[in-house]
Amino acid sequence: MHRILIVEDEEIIRAALRKLLQHNGYEVAVADSVEGATGEYDLDAFDLIISDLRLPGEAGTSLIGHAPGVPVLIMTSYASLRSAVDSMKKGAVEYIAKPFDHDEMLSAVAGILAENTRAATPGEQEASGTDSSGSDPADIMYGQCAAMQRVFTLIRKVAPTETTVLIQGESGTGKELAARALHLLSPRASHPLISVNCAAIPESLIESELFGHEKGAFTGAVSARTGLVEAADGGSLFLDEIGELPPEAQARLLRVLQEGEIRKVGSTQSRQVSVRMIAATHRNLKAMTRTGEFREDLYYRLNVMQIRIPPLRERQGDVLGLSKRFLARQADRMGKPGLSLTPEAMKAMERHRWPGNVRELENAIERASILADGDVIAPDQLDLDIETGDDYNIPxxxxxxxxxxxxxxxxxxxxxxxxxxxxxxxxxxxxxxxxxxxxxxxxxxxxxxxxxxxxxxxxxxxxxxx
Structure with missing residues (x-):
């Protein structure tokens, strides 16, 4: 059994993460600071350390020096993009922004541990002739239907290559999980996967965030900064919602794809980088090229290999399978091992269109688990006729x-x-x-x-x- 140390000063997050990992078969220890972790435990005895970046006393990244042989995953809710670059430069194997998705956390942990195990036994791996590229996509994503099996087959074929991939699909279908599977199955799995949501960065900052800047390049640039593309050097860069990139950033990204080089904002010098590009969008990029919103040359550079993640309404048979997985997870969290759906609830779920896809399904199960009287979930507790998701009231x-x-x-x-x-x-x-x-x-x-x-x-x- 793998041993994991969680270093987190917020008790609620620490307890929730501990429970999540324990219910997925890991042995977990916890500490609330770097000082507490080093004073109470032999850090080299752990297979993975998960730490918050900002802790009382020393920063979470100092654990990299305290335990040089143990991979460290950094969590941060403070300016996650900038923190990601700094953490990767200091030696963190992965970073996750809080609040994190449970599937994302479990996927990252499994990938890190699998990669660490392979690195520790290279002789055995070569002797057995096993694939060194990582886990199977079916270990990261769920899908028993024919449409998802075709997605898995395509990921297995394209992942070991250096080909640029464009993932298309509606919001909530699991595009980021597909990108993680592509990275973990690739020869770059031992290097970082940097994920960037292009829609979440202000337009005025996106070039600086992606490509970095020199000191004095613009007002507020008090020091030079490394960009996220450079931070992904040797690994993979996942650009989610790439259709939201402004034209200037599109031109710079095209140069990265064509020439394999970047130039920081305010610099005259270019630098070579080796980055495997994975992009995702829910928008029709081809139509956007006709209106001038997206560069046609960039579109064709990105669209070398396209993977379409089907919406949940097209995944016949997967709704109940996913529901059982989410239900089991909620049962563990809430201490209700007998939690189940009535036959009527199952029929209601199969009839529902799921406009929010897998994310909506997970939210519905979580909500119903809380509202359920006892261990049985009825259709009315799923509340499928009322579209919810964001907690807001109309004034x-x-x-x-x-x-x-x-x-x-x-x-x-x-x-x-x-x-x-x-x-x-x-x-x-x-x-x-x-x-x-x-x-x-x-x-x-x-x-x-x-x-x-x-x-x-x-x-x-x-x-x-x-």
């Missing part, structure tokens, strides 16, 4: 229409039926985004900017370009 002033500056979208066009929350959100954003900032939109809707962005992604509403 009464907007519903009643007494705000002259931001009138609510007309309900006359809804053919007499009430708008769902999804409809209301979409209509309101589309009607007001031309004259309101993201902050103003979020305030009017009574949600956070993060919730606004997440719901934009799920509904396919692009952010208004400044």
């Amino acid at each position: 009464s002033s907007l519903v009643e229409g007494d705000n002259e500056q931001t009138p609510p979208p007309s309900r006359e066009a809804d053919s007499g039926s009430d708008l769902s929350l999804e409809d209301y959100f979409q209509h309101f954003v589309l009607e007001n985004q031309d004259r309101m900032s993201e902050t103003e939109l979020a305030q009017k809707l009574g949600i956070s900017r993060k919730s606004l962005w997440e719901r934009r992604q799920r509904l396919g509403i692009p952010r208004k370009k400044s």
